[in-house]
Amino acid sequence: MKFPNLGHGIGLRPPHYPQVLGGVVPTPGLDWFEIISENFCEPGGNPRHVLRAVREQFPVAMHGVSLSLGSVDPLNERYLDELARLADEIEPAIISDHLCWGSIDGHYAHDLLPLPYTDEALAHVTRRVLAVQDRLKRRILVENVSSYVAFRQDAMTEWEFLAALATQADCGVLLDVNNVFVSAHNHRFDARAFIAGIPRGRVGQIHLAGHSRNGDLLLDTHDHPVLDEVWELYRFAIATHGPVSTLIEWDDDIPPLDRVVDESRKALAICREVGLGAGRDAQP
Amino acid sequence: MRSPEGGPRLAELQRRFFALVVAADGVTPALRRAALSEGDLDALVVGDQRRDAVGRLEIYAGMYFHRLLDVLGADYPKLAAVIGQSAFTRLVRDFLDACPSQHPSLRHLGARLPAFVERHLLSDERPWLADLASLEWARVTVFDAPDAPTRTLEGVRGLAPEAFPELPLPLIPAHQIVVVGSRVEEVWRRIEAGQAPGAPSTGRGRLIVWRQDFIVYHRVVDVAEVPALELAAAGATFGALCESLAPGRQPEDAARLAWETVSRWLLAGLVTA
Numbered sequence: 328m329k330f331p332n333l334g335h336g337i338g339l340r341p342p343h344y345p346q347v348l349g350g351v352v353p354t355p356g357l358d359w360f361e362i363i364s365e366n367f368c369e370p371g372g373n374p375r376h377v378l379r380a381v382r383e384q385f386p387v388a389m390h391g392v393s394l395s396l397g398s399v400d401p402l403n404e405r406y407l408d409e410l411a412r413l414a415d416e417i418e419p420a421i422i423s424d425h426l427c428w429g430s431i432d433g434h435y436a437h438d439l440l441p442l443p444y445t446d447e448a449l450a451h452v453t454r455r456v457l458a459v460q461d462r463l464k465r466r467i468l469v470e471n472v473s474s475y476v477a478f479r480q481d482a483m484t485e486w487e488f489l490a491a492l493a494t495q496a497d498c499g500v501l502l503d504v505n506n507v508f509v510s511a512h513n514h515r516f517d518a519r520a521f522i523a524g525i526p527r528g529r530v531g532q533i534h535l536a537g538h539s540r541n542g543d544l545l546l547d548t549h550d551h552p553v554l555d556e557v558w559e560l561y562r563f564a565i566a567t568h569g570p571v572s573t574l575i576e577w578d579d580d581i582p583p584l585d586r587v588v589d590e591s592r593k594a595l596a597i598c599r600e601v602g603l604g605a606g607r608d609a610q611p
Numbered sequence: 612m613r614s615p616e617g618g619p620r621l622a623e624l625q626r627r628f629f630a631l632v633v634a635a636d637g638v639t640p641a642l643r644r645a646a647l648s649e650g651d652l653d654a655l656v657v658g659d660q661r662r663d664a665v666g667r668l669e670i671y672a673g674m675y676f677h678r679l680l681d682v683l684g685a686d687y688p689k690l691a692a693v694i695g696q697s698a699f700t701r702l703v704r705d706f707l708d709a710c711p712s713q714h715p716s717l718r719h720l721g722a723r724l725p726a727f728v729e730r731h732l733l734s735d736e737r738p739w740l741a742d743l744a745s746l747e748w749a750r751v752t753v754f755d756a757p758d759a760p761t762r763t764l765e766g767v768r769g770l771a772p773e774a775f776p777e778l779p780l781p782l783i784p785a786h787q788i789v790v791v792g793s794r795v796e797e798v799w800r801r802i803e804a805g806q807a808p809g810a811p812s813t814g815r816g817r818l819i820v821w822r823q824d825f826i827v828y829h830r831v832v833d834v835a836e837v838p839a840l841e842l843a844a845a846g847a848t849f850g851a852l853c854e855s856l857a858p859g860r861q862p863e864d865a866a867r868l869a870w871e872t873v874s875r876w877l878l879a880g881l882v883t884a
Binding site: 365366368369370371372373374375376393395397398399403406428429430431432433434435436437438440442443445447448451475476477478479480514515541542543544546 | 617618619620621622624625626628629632633654655656657659661662664667668670671674675678679682711712713714715716717718720754755756757758759784785822825
């Protein structure tokens with residue numbers, strides 16, 4: 328099953344709630360919104376109110392940070408129930424989380440911690456993605472994270488791991504182009520080899536964001552515009568994988584909505600330059 | 612136990628990694644506590660001339676602490692304002708060390724902070740800090756509690772007189788009663804007004820915290836209102852409320868007092884339709 332191409336969207340963030348409630352309509356660069364699932368799992372109040380208003384106008388993707396797909400802890404059934412309830416209510420076009428772990432022995436780091444790329448980890452994550460997909464009754468997308476640590480025991484590259492996971496679990500890939508760029512710098516690998524190494528037809532969504540420099544390393548901070556090198560990598564990604572739903576993430580020092588949409592329009596412009604047009608499916 | 616590829620099994624690796632990045636005193640002291648050398652870490656994690664293995668783990672350690680500090684700072688802005696940012700940072704470090712997060716969502720991270728503050732050294736001199744934290748956490752909880760349709764004052768006024776005795780008074784899910792040992796709402800009010808927080812007056816009491824039109828409010832519960840709230844929570848009707856107020860009063864006075872109380876709740880959007 329192909330993942331829907333929603334066009335170009337942005338993350339729904341609290342500073343934009345008043346403007347969104349004031350009546351935002353789809354426009355080039357603002358075809359859809361992505362939510363951080365955990366921020367909308369509680370049942371009432373303004374967040375749900377805003378989400379319902381958004382959903383009346385736009386397709387929505389649910390992007391989680393807490394599935395902890397790589398953790399050796401059992402999957403958190405209560406959290407899965409919350410995700411399922413939220414999905415039942417808003418009928419998202421896409422559900423995604425990360426190729427990482429964030430909890431151990433029932434304690435949560437609330438971070439996207441890196442996995443060793445071993446056969447043991449691959450078998451473990453594959454089982455869990457299959458279990459999540461069974462529970463949510465749909466395929467999910469799994470996103471590559473930015474990382475600052477690699478493990479000596481790695482038996483394969485990150486993209487080999489992700490490609491094998493996507494094939495074995497029959498899930499999609501949320502290709503975060505900025506994360507590829509950041510990790511490629513931090514671990515000295517070829518970013519284009521990463522992108523080319525993901526099987527065609529598996530990339531269901533792309534993330535773009537800004538990052539920061541920390542000494543000689545890069546940090547995935549989502550507090551800047553997308554950098555030129557990342558735009559170039561995006562161009563390569565869509566030329567390689569075709570047009571897929573593309574999202575701008577901006578989570579810190581968040582500018583006005585229009586500024587974020589401007590960034591999304593740059594992605595749209597590149598899509599057109601590559602000859603892919605606005606490239607989105609009929610809207611759900 | 613080693614994995615087939617060499618190196619620790621996944622579970623062991625995650626336990627080691629987690630212990631190092633959440634340690635309150637940093638990666639290097641945590642390594643020492645675990646009787647590990649930096650060489651042992653180098654055998655696990657790839658470092659380079661740009662950043663060694665410890666330095667790379669410290670990135671995660673720094674992000675862990677500062678992310679959670681930011682979340683708790685947003686949940687407890689008045690507590691942070693009263694004790695100052697340095698003391699708040701130390702409090703958060705102590706809290707995370709003693710009460711690591713047990714919920715996948717950061718929304719729940721601060722749930723145990725009021726009880727922790729109550730037994731923290733900070734409360735030796737200012738025992739009311741736990742009250743302030745309890746008020747702030749109630750406001751967080753009410754913010755996204757379940758929605759419910761509410762009765763309006765006009766709607767209830769329009770009821771037939773014979774409907775009043777059986778009128779149910781269920782309060783909305785988005786409300787909490789906070790029992791406090793001080794007039795901590797005074798501190799809240801002064802901070803909101805941009806004044807020095809000062810110290811609250813002493814005296815036990817209750818605060819009601821609720822949400823109306825997506826805005827969170829709180830106020831002091833009048834002494835006479837306490838039993839009425841308890842009755843409402845127990846599912847009492849307006850008639851039962853009048854009866855509870857009847858001893859020592861004329862029936863008309865009891866009914867008037869009950870109506871004054873219920874009117875206040877209706878105006879505040881506290882009664883579920």
